[in-house]
Amino acid sequence: MEKHTESIVKFQNISKVFPGVKALDGVSFDIKKGEIHALLGENGAGKSTLLNTLHGVNNVYEGTVEIKGRKVSYKNANEAIQDGIVKIHQEVSLIPELTVGQNIALGHEPRKGMFIDYKKLHQEANAILSKMKCSFKSEDIAGTLSTGEMQMIAIAKGLYHNAQLISFDEPTASLSNQEVRTLFSIINDLKENGITILYVSHRLDEVFDICDRATVLRDGKHIETFNIKDVNREQLIKKMVGRDVSAYAVRTKPSPKTNQKVLEVEDLSVKGVFEDVSFHLHKGEILGFAGLVGSKRTDVVRAIFGAEQKSGGTVKINGVTVNIKSPKQGVQLGIGLIPENRKTQGFIKYFDNANNVGLTKMEKFTKFGLLNHTKKMENCNYYIDEINLKPSDPHYMTSHLSGGNQQKVVIAKWLSSDAEILILDEPTKGVDVGAKAEIYRVLEELLEKGKSIIVVSSELPEVLGLSDRIIVMREGRKVKEFENHNLTEEDILQYAMGVNSDVKNEGI
Ligand SMILES: Nc1ncnc2c1ncn2[C@@H]1O[C@H](COP(=O)(O)OP(=O)(O)OP(=O)(O)O)[C@@H](O)[C@H]1O
Ligand SMILES: [Mg+2]
Structure with a gap:
């Protein structure tokens, strides 16, 4: 009883x-x-x-x-x-x-x-x-x-x-x-x-x-x-x-992955943080970055984007060596980074949703110094719908949204950008199950549009469910690269935790 x-x-x-x-x-x-x-x-x-x-x-x-x-x-x-x-x-x-x-x-x-x-x-x-x-x-x-x-x-x-x-x-x-x-x-x-x-x-x-x-x-x-x-x-x-949604990250369409390398990173280092990280990203693929908290995955993607200064190594975009020194340059070269800390790095407090979603596209919406209001609203309304923003009002102040909905606005801002390479750091942290499924679906659509995506995630089912290939990092080192065929969480954890390693001289 x-x-x-x-x-x-x-x-x-x-x-x-x-x-x-x-x-x-x-x-x-x-x-x-x-x-x-x-x-x-x-x-x-x-x-x-x-x-x-x-x-x-x-x-x-x-x-x-x-x-x-x-x-x-x-x-x-x-x-x-x-x-x-x-x-x-x-x-x-x-x-x-x-x-x-x-x-x-x-x-x-x-x-x-x-x-x-x-x-x-x-x-x-x-x-x-x-x-x-x-x-x-x-x-x-x-x-x-x-x-x-x-x-x-x-x-x-x-x-x-x-x-x-x-x-x-x-x-x-x-x-x-x-x-x-x-x-x-x-x-x-x-x-x-x-x-x-x-x-x-x-x-x-x-x-x-x-x-x-x-x-x-x-x-x-x-x-x-x-x-x-x-x-x-x-x-x-x-x-x-209030409806059935899949609780798990799954790809629903065949991968449009090609052999064309849109991003090549060689021996990238930030002194004292991570060392000699090399990998490439193919057009049309999702590359997952797995690893425990503190394995420096965020620092690697920030260095590629220009938000951290590299101390060594080279980065090529579409075969051309680039030296990205600031996020602004990163954006100009076609990279978009959706940061992990979206509350402080993601949107402008005094802007409404339409302006925040349109942030990366303002130049596009402006002709002869005049902002094309209709285009801005169309863009915002499309993405508000895609990510199921609540409330779905483009004039609502982003800072008044609930935590998860603020995150959706930041994600929409980058999804609607012209970036060819999208890097998402913990894209579904704080996002509810329904919205997760919607974000996964948008990622697949972006691949079909010819974009290439890097996903950093601490949720193994998410990395496993989304990625074509997976890189595992530990203590500032890349320790493994997997093709995502029949991989299990254990396979990844063994490398993330150091039971297994492909590099001899570990840690920095
Ligand atoms: N200070 C505020 N001004 C205006 N609207 C607000 C404010 N705080 C919350 N809201 C609105 O109230 C509703 C409920 O928000 P709340 O933050 O309680 O959601 P939540 O369940 O905690 O969501 P999440 O999982 O995203 O954190 C949302 O529509 C939100 O936009
Ligand atoms: Mg909340």
Whole structure:
């Protein structure tokens, strides 16, 4: 028999309107004390808005939020924290010059008379860190730690404030595999200690791994709340998207790969980062770059594009040696790079969608100094449709879109560019399953139009599903090149992790 469990959070009829969008529309459900509850849905479904409502970041809304049977209306995130309702931000903001302990206790330091009692502060912080099995200490300087470790500090900070519920909004997007494992074991420990977890992720494997129940939102509406063990992957996706989509990256058309080399890279190096990377890209193919986080794949593609200065090696485009010194030159020579960090490198904050999507084409749309507005709008509308942007309004400010939809705008900008060589760094990070399938389809269309594509991805099924050939990198070296025939994840991992290697002198 199901054991009766009390609710820690009760959402009742929550609605939230932004100009032109109903982000939440009468959402009601409960979160039970001590469970790991997934909040799922497509990009723009309202997940982050609901979290903001719970945590006092959004304090203007309709409906009621109850915490342990008491109606609350937090004015800001700090008030929520005082109640033990803690949110771990995706981009953890710490003061890098301060110690770990100072960051954890910030604003609530134990005092001895007028002074901060540092001894007590570090004792208390270290007790929490050791409970979390962290390998760093309260006395360490925060700025020296990795992204994953900084996230640990944010969790420790929550525990310092006696957290009863901790929310995570896509916490694993920038973590290494090892860091993900550590985070999951901490989340499970938190659960053991009776702490409730609210978990937002587009990675369904994670949801099946750690979550007890899930709530699906679609277009701001509550669709269903259910036990994770009662559904399979396909059923879950259908609830989220409202239709059948393939959960996996697959090529649906024969590869138009030719033998013509559009890009030849020889012994490319950036001193102290990566060394002697050589490969070529054929017209009409997708070349995948696999490797663990930190294997320097991003640096390689940035150096080709001119965003990092090479210290050695040559790059040829269509057989001609080029010396690309800036992204501007890269673009002029027909390369497009869709960066991994699209939030900060991808779009202009004060532009609407039409202008952001049209960015790489503005010159084309301009004749005798006049911008052809109709062409710009046609271009934008076409891609808004292709990538299923929500809301599909070309005049919507890109900065007001949900995280995943902002990413789609940046992707559309490059897809609509004239680049012959497109490089996509983690193209589907933070993008929902439905949009993933749409991006894959657009990539295939681009191949048919004669473009050539490099995809850097940490998701092995994605690299395997999309690529004609695959290059594996480790610690700043190319360690393997595969034709993608009957390859498995294990084949790639053996090289990515160093069990196997085709180069003798590894690492730099
Ligand atoms: N500050 C804002 N101004 C205007 N509209 C907003 C704002 N924040 C969110 N929205 C809109 O509210 C809707 C819900 O956005 P929300 O960020 O909650 O989605 P999400 O489910 O978190 O999506 P994702 O998976 O992409 O992160 C979207 O249509 C978005 O454009
Ligand atoms: Mg979000």
